[in-house]
Amino acid sequence: MLKVEVNAVPGIRRVVLNGELDMVTVALLQEVVKKEDEHTLELDLSGVxxxxxxxxxxxxxxxxxxxxxxxxxxxLQPQPDVAEVMRLVGLDKLLPQIGALDGEER
Structure with missing residues (x-):
């Protein structure tokens, strides 16, 4: 299961995720994000x-x-295991991470 919560401030949409992001739940995230239209999208993965x-x-x-x-x-703030998987496949080079393993932006 995946719980998705959207928080809005001018110019930014923060989507907070809790649960597992996999083949069963990714469509939910994509559907939620498709409706957003701000310049910056923050995906908070601290609960993934x-x-x-x-x-x-x-x-x-x-x-x-x-x-x-x-x-x-x-x-934002991916769990260590999630950040490591992203690093192993090179996704960390395409998607800036803030608050990853070492607490630094990558």
Whole structure:
């Protein structure tokens, strides 16, 4: 299961995720994000305990769509295991992470 909460401030949408981001739940995230239209999209992954390849591809697709509209996507506070998976597949180079393993932006 995945719980998605959207918080809005001018110019930014923060989407807070809790649960697992996988082939079953990624469509929910994509559906929620599709409705947003601010310049910056922050995906708070502090509550994501697991991500599979489908979840990673979903994050990449969201990033690509957002960039095509002239916006940016930031990943906030991924759990250490999630940040490590993102690093291993090179996604950390495409999606800036804030509050990752070492607490620094990457």
């Amino acid at each position: 305990s697991f991500v599979d390849s489908t979840g990673l591809k979903g994050l990449l697709d969201i990033n690509n769509n957002w960039q095509q509209r002239g916006g940016q996507v930031l990943i």
